Amino acid sequence: MFLLRESRGLAILAVLSGLIAGVGNSGLLALINMQITNVGNSTKTLVWSYVGLCILTLASRVVSELILTRLSLGTMFDLRMKLSKQILAAPLRHLEELRAHRLLATLTQDIPEVVNALIMIPMFCMYLTIIIACLAYLAWLSWIVFLGVVAFIIVAVASYQVSVVQAKRYQKLSREEWDSLFKHLRALTDGTKELKLHSGRRQAFLSQVLHSSMSALRRFLVLANNIYAVAAGWAHLLLFILIGLVIFAIPSMRAVDARILTGYTIIIIYMMAPMEFIIANLPVLSRAGVAIGKIDELGFSLESSSKEAIIAPSAKAEITWSSLKLVGIVHTYHVKQDNSSFTLGPIDLTFVPGERVFLVGGNGSGKTTLGKLITGLYVPEAGEVQFNGEPVTDANRDLYRQNFTAVFSDYFLFESLLGLYLPELDAQARRYLEQLQLDHKVNINEGHLSTLDLSQGQRKRLAMLTAYLENRNIYLFDEWASDQDPMFKEIFYYQILPELKARGKTVIVISHDDRYYHVADRIFKLENGKLAFQKDLAIAAAAPTDIQA
Ligand SMILES: Nc1ncnc2c1ncn2[C@@H]1O[C@H](COP(=O)(O)OP(=O)(O)OP(=O)(O)O)[C@@H](O)[C@H]1O
Numbered sequence: 001m002f003l004l005r006e007s008r009g010l011a012i013l014a015v016l017s018g019l020i021a022g023v024g025n026s027g028l029l030a031l032i033n034m035q036i037t038n039v040g041n042s043t044k045t046l047v048w049s050y051v052g053l054c055i056l057t058l059a060s061r062v063v064s065e066l067i068l069t070r071l072s073l074g075t076m077f078d079l080r081m082k083l084s085k086q087i088l089a090a091p092l093r094h095l096e097e098l099r100a101h102r103l104l105a106t107l108t109q110d111i112p113e114v115v116n117a118l119i120m121i122p123m124f125c126m127y128l129t130i131i132i133a134c135l136a137y138l139a140w141l142s143w144i145v146f147l148g149v150v151a152f153i154i155v156a157v158a159s160y161q162v163s164v165v166q167a168k169r170y171q172k173l174s175r176e177e178w179d180s181l182f183k184h185l186r187a188l189t190d191g192t193k194e195l196k197l198h199s200g201r202r203q204a205f206l207s208q209v210l211h212s213s214m215s216a217l218r219r220f221l222v223l224a225n226n227i228y229a230v231a232a233g234w235a236h237l238l239l240f241i242l243i244g245l246v247i248f249a250i251p252s253m254r255a256v257d258a259r260i261l262t263g264y265t266i267i268i269i270y271m272m273a274p275m276e277f278i279i280a281n282l283p284v285l286s287r288a289g290v291a292i293g294k295i296d297e298l299g300f301s302l303e304s305s306s307k308e309a310i311i312a313p314s315a316k317a318e319i320t321w322s323s324l325k326l327v328g329i330v331h332t333y334h335v336k337q338d339n340s341s342f343t344l345g346p347i348d349l350t351f352v353p354g355e356r357v358f359l360v361g362g363n364g365s366g367k368t369t370l371g372k373l374i375t376g377l378y379v380p381e382a383g384e385v386q387f388n389g390e391p392v393t394d395a396n397r398d399l400y401r402q403n404f405t406a407v408f409s410d411y412f413l414f415e416s417l418l419g420l421y422l423p424e425l426d427a428q429a430r431r432y433l434e435q436l437q438l439d440h441k442v443n444i445n446e447g448h449l450s451t452l453d454l455s456q457g458q459r460k461r462l463a464m465l466t467a468y469l470e471n472r473n474i475y476l477f478d479e480w481a482s483d484q485d486p487m488f489k490e491i492f493y494y495q496i497l498p499e500l501k502a503r504g505k506t507v508i509v510i511s512h513d514d515r516y517y518h519v520a521d522r523i524f525k526l527e528n529g530k531l532a533f534q535k536d537l538a539i540a541a542a543a544p545t546d547i548q549a
């Protein structure tokens with residue numbers, strides 16, 4: 001498993017101490033048996049060996065448990081951290097295709113499953129050692145009986161495995177069902193308003209969507225558990241049959257030394273607890289197997305999709321830039337369900353510092369997609385982006401993205417101004433809050449915003465606050481003004497945009513507000529993924545335009 005490489009040393013240590021505990025345990029048993037069968041003949045060595053083994057066994061058990069706690073919690077931490085990093089390193093388009101609910105299901109569901117099993121492994125090793133040592137002792141007591149016991153165990157394990165294969169299949173199915181249930185649970189929390197407002201929809205969602213998903217999950221889990229329960233019962237029965245054979249059948253077949261018989265019975269009874277533990281916990285191991293498959297699938301898919309070099313946190317984009325050129329860039333969305341696709345491009349465009357560019361066009365014409373291509377969030381499948389004459393490649397795309405601040409329509413607000421190490425950050429932020437008319441609503445303390453519980457328009461202004469503070473070269477606003485009141489729209493188009501221009505920023509505005517198109521230096525219109533026309537208002541100084549979005 002590629003995610004567990006780091007903690008291999010610790011894992012081996014835990015397993016080793018588990019093994020020592022197992023050997024010690026079996027040694028103790030052998031000593032007890034010797035003492036019972038040689039009544040009255042206790043020697044000094046026997047007593048001291050007993051004391052020594054007691055201490056060794058206890059100590060190795062404690063050590064094993066301590067390492068285990070560290071290992072399991074450490075692994076949970078490492079796995080989550082590693083997957084989170086991989087998620088952030090993966091291309092945006094790949095993540096969109098994977099879907100958020102599947103990422104969440106793995107982060108919350110699969111990782112604890114693996115850790116649960118991991119905790120078991122040293123115990124498994126300890127108990128397996130005990131069983132092996134017991135078997136060795138049995139062999140020492142009597143070869144023939146030992147061979148019989150081994151043959152019996154092989155048959156027992158084989159018959160147990162046959163039923164368990166089916167149970168594993170159901171465990172896999174239940175895990176697949178979890179993915180869809182996660183999606184429905186998101187619909188439940190995100191779609192509460194829509195479900196509350198329409199009783200028919202609510203009823204249908206509960207009975208058709210949630211109910212069917214949950215009952216499928218329940219069915220698979222019940223089936224898997226039932227099979228395991230029956231298999232465990234069967235394994236227990238076999239164990240008792242074994243003891244029965246040893247204590248009833250063997251003495252009747254041929255004269256067996258009573259001492260051997262007692263030894264055998266004690267050992268087999270002693271083996272019962274470890275065997276029960278193993279039988280009871282095999283489902284946990286098998287569930288972890290399914291979870292590991294899921295994590296690996298996701299991990300590999302994330303790992304193989306990310307070829308981009310990640311820049312160091314200290315790396316900064318250059319303060320000056322001369323040109324940003326899109327040369328024949330193309331992006332295609334494939335929709336698997338109905339085999340349709342949407343292609344944007346090929347598009348050729350050039351941006352220079354300090355201009356206001358409007359990107360207009362009807363719904364679904366490809367504006368947001370173009371925005372993602374310009375900002376380096378999507379990788380063009382054909383053509384290239386050239387920044388300062390240099391092509392943007394996997395090696396420098398992360399650095400290239402640091403030139404941009406973007407507020408997309410599905411923007412996300414963080415509770416604090418993370419990663420902005422500016423002198424007097426709070427004072428600057430307060431000044432901008434005032435300009436955005438949010439100073440009476442939101443306070444800022446050591447980069448932490450006092451609240452995010454605001455109206456939609458106000459939240460978008462908070463997104464603008466971050467954009468101001470980032471002070472990047474190029475700004476992209478995806479329909480930023482669409483939910484601002486008329487007064488603030490004026491402020492956006494007549495104050496904020498000119499101010500950004502005055503600071504030498506290039507601003508790309510995706511907008512449907514045709515009333516304000518005249519403030520643009522240039523306008524591009526997209527139609528069905530193609531550049532329909534562009535208009536240079538700065539040069540033409542054209543009168544109010546007739547462009548319709
Ligand atoms: N995640 C996606 N998966 C598949 N196809 C998509 C996806 N997002 C967008 N599309 C397709 O790409 C086209 C362009 O979408 P885009 O979001 O770029 O349009 P837009 O111009 O920003 O529209 P709007 O004005 O509604 O925001 C859409 O018509 C849609 O068919």
Ligand SMILES: [Mg+2]
Pocket residue numbers: 367368369409478
């Ligand atoms: Mg859009």
